[in-house]
Amino acid sequence: MTARTPSAPRAAALVGPFASGKTTLLEALLFACGAIPRKGRVRDGATVGDAGPEARARQISVEPNFATASYLGESWCFIDCPGSVEFQQEAINILGVVDAAVVVCEPDPARAVMVGPMLRQLQERGIPHLLFINKVDGPGPRLAETLEALQAVSERPLLLREVPIREGETVTGYVDLVSERAYRYRPGQASDLIRVPDAIGGEKGVARQDLLEHLADFDDELMEALLEDVQPPPADIYQDLARDLADNLIVPVFFGSAEADGGIRRLLKALRHDVPGPEATARRLGIAAEGPALAQICKTVHAPHTGKLSYARVWRGSFADNQSLGGGRLSGLYLPAPTGPAKTARVGLGELAAFGRLETLATGGLIAPEPVPPLPWPAPLGPLFALALAAEKKGDDVKLAGALTKLCEEDPSLVLEHSDFGELVLRGQGEIHLMVAIERLKSRFNLGVTARKPTVPYRETIRKATTIHGRHKKQSGGHGQFGDVTLDIAPRPRGAGFEFRETVVGGVVPRHYIPAVEQGVTDYLVRGPLGFPVVDLSVTLTQGSYHAVDSSDMAFKTAARIAMTEGMPQCEPVLLEPVLLVEIAVPNDCTAKAQRIVTGRRGQLLGYDAKADWRGWDQVNAYLPQAEMDDLIVELRSLTMGVGTFAWKFDHLQEVNGRVAEKVIEARREALAED
Incomplete structure (x- = not known):
């Protein structure tokens, strides 16, 4: 077999439902690669991922965790994405720049439905993905039951790449269905090659035939070989697996235990041999191979000491620290490492790095030395939950708005609004999502806030019409104030909005005062007799009078407000x-x-x-x-x-x-x- 040419650095996202063990899997992958000397545990708060206080307090991932490692001479960036549906925007963004995804799930058939939305997203976006069934080291349903339930939520065929070797209820190893070799797990070490157990021979044969028949659906030569009862060489099967994975035609399935190191190195080998490199991923995304250096941002972070960091994947060329970029200058380059971002002088094709202080670029944006056309990027998720926030300390309102703007830049599924009732409303994917944002306001920006339900934007209108007279007359020495109006107030059909008209004749209200009358009316409509903005009514100025000396815009504006204040309660206001x-x-x-x-x-x-x-x-x-x-x-x-x-x-x-x-x-x- 010819020697394999090392790939450019690749990136793989770990995705899947909450509590499936993705953070533990990241730890196991880094340990197997030799990137960390020992594995930490989530419950001890000692993992590379989930290092932030918000994640450790809840023992869930609330942001992507980046880490680079090398396996058999090839560089990888693994990104552990949050599993909670409230932080799924993070996974959506990361998936835009990876070569493949590892979908992590538990071996419980009843929880298979939780994997469905992620599988569908991967299928729709054409992202190659593998399935890793975690936590198989304990008693539970048979793998066949789990696979059947998972296939029900996948549009792509799930192809089992191995069958388990069991001792009692415990999975102790596997038989690879391509090489037909058997291995026994050794925690913390490479698995031992063993003889295929006699008891598993029949199961292996059926599973292998099923694998080959599915691959033959996309390979006419393999189909002919199977029809002639000719066994294809392993090299041809491996080639089919890699090609079909890259084309998003199949989903290879592996299993193991991240906690006990079972199946981790097998997964790494599959990633190494089957996952396409960054050149193929760039083609899938419609990025031309030729052109100026190009990188795409998948995550924005406002870090306390380094300022704004833009995590981006390099699709073309290379970037150097202090390089000029479209009128600005790159200030800092960092590679994600298990111990934190590590400063570097240059990054090239395939690497995922943090670019410092690109103030004008947002997530999804492109980094290049010259202007380039934008690339497609998924729209942010629509908000599903909201809280009205207010600063605890008087005078912190401007600071609060600025901090929230930064959090919204980090996570596009957060939306900041100013309501009609003067509230600062933060919308997001759920209560935990917003509570994490509130905790970050305190930990990062030293901002305490109060939170409550936003005011519902009720409106009010009227059921009947009336005619009302309003007069404002004030004498206090010198010029006084005089304005006099008669208004017809009438309801309009629902959704018709507000209409102001005037039918004055004979100059009883001079033309230049009529806009002030309208302003007085609209000022009143901000808060009607029930306390809410008023909609769907018409107001007509029909009569009035003025004083040659004492009349003014302010006087007529006040007269109009007086008329509305007295007239609206007579119109049967309704909520x-x-x-x-x-x-x-x-x-x-x-x-x-x-x-x-x-x-x-x-x-x-x-x-x-x-x-x-x-x-x-x-x-x-x-x-x-x-x-x-x-x-x-x-x-x-x-x-x-x-x-x-x-x-x-x-x-x-x-x-x-x-x-x-x-x-x-x-x-x-x-x-x-x-x-």
Whole structure:
């Protein structure tokens, strides 16, 4: 067999559901590569990944963990991505620059549904991926049951690359289905080559034939060989596996135990032989091989000591520290290492490095010495949960807004808004997502904040019309103030908005004062008699009078406000609540649960149907009052093993009466009294 040409540095993402063991797998991979002298444990807070205080406090990954290592003379960057659905934006961004993903899952068939959304994303984006079934060293379901459940959520065929050797209920090794060699695990060391156990011979033969038949679906020569009962040489099978993986046609499946070092080196060898290099990945992404040096940012971090760091994958050429880049200058280059970012003078093709102080570039952006056209990048996830934040210390409001802007730059699934009610609203993927952001405000920026539910953007309107007279007259020596108006106030159809008109004749209100009347009306509409902005009405200026000396813009503006203040309560004001169009996506065995959630929140079901191009999933469409949305994602995830989600948009305003309206109005009056 000819010697293998070493690949340029490659990158692999570790993805999968929460608690599947990705951080432990990263630790095991680094240990097997010799990058760390011993393995740390998550429960001890001693792992390379999850080094931040927020991650260690919760024992979950809340940001990607980068680490470089070398295996058999080839360089790798492994990125442990958060498994919690609340931090999935991090995984989405990282997947944009890796050569392959290792999907880590547990051997429990009941949890297979949790892997489905990630498998689907990888399939849609054409990213080569392998499956690693972790934690097989304990008693539990047979691998065949787990594989069957996983195949139900994968559009690509899952091809078992090995079969387990068991002693009782414990997996102690494996038989490779291509080389047909058997190995026994040795914790912390390479596995021992052993004779294939007699008891496993039949299982091995069936599994190997299944592997070959699936590969033959994409290889006519292999199909002919199998039909003629000719066994192909291992080299041809390995070649088919690597090609089909790169083409996103198959998903090779491995198993082991990251905690006990079982199957780790087998996984490393598969990555080394089968995963395409950065040149092939660049072609997949539509990046030309020729051109100026090019790197793409996959993660932005505002670090306390180094400032802004942009983690980026190099697709072409090389970059040197202090290099000029499109009008700016690169200030610092770092390679991610187990002990933290390590300064380096130059990075080249395939390397994933941190670029210092690229202030104008965001995640997904391109680093180049000259302007280049942008490359496609996935849109941020839509927000699902919100909190209104306020600085604990008076005078920290500007500092708070600046810190939140930096956190939103780090994580594009965080969205910062200024509400109609003067609130600073942070939206994200869930309660934990936002609580981690709040903790970072304290740990990084020394900003304490208070958090509460945002004010629902209720509106009010009127049911009947009235005519009202408003006069402002004040004499205090010298020029006085005089403005006099008569207004017709009338309701308009829902959604028609506000309209101001004037029908004055004979100059009873001079033309140059009419804009001030309109301004007085619109100023009032910010807060109507129920305490909320007023919509869907018309106001017509019909009559008035003025004084040649004492009239002014301010006087007419005040007169208009007086008229509105006195007239609006006569118009039968009514509360309007915002209603959203919500599209809930769930596995189809959870559809009835999703419908009950809607009806239990004063929602109106519009129907449901199979989710387009998503096997085994339904989409439930409904109208839901915005007031009922604050913890919808929490309940939905709890009923769907964390995989249910939704999209929403404002649809219409709807009149609300009775006890619900009374409670809202009373709460608003109390809030205004406190202000």
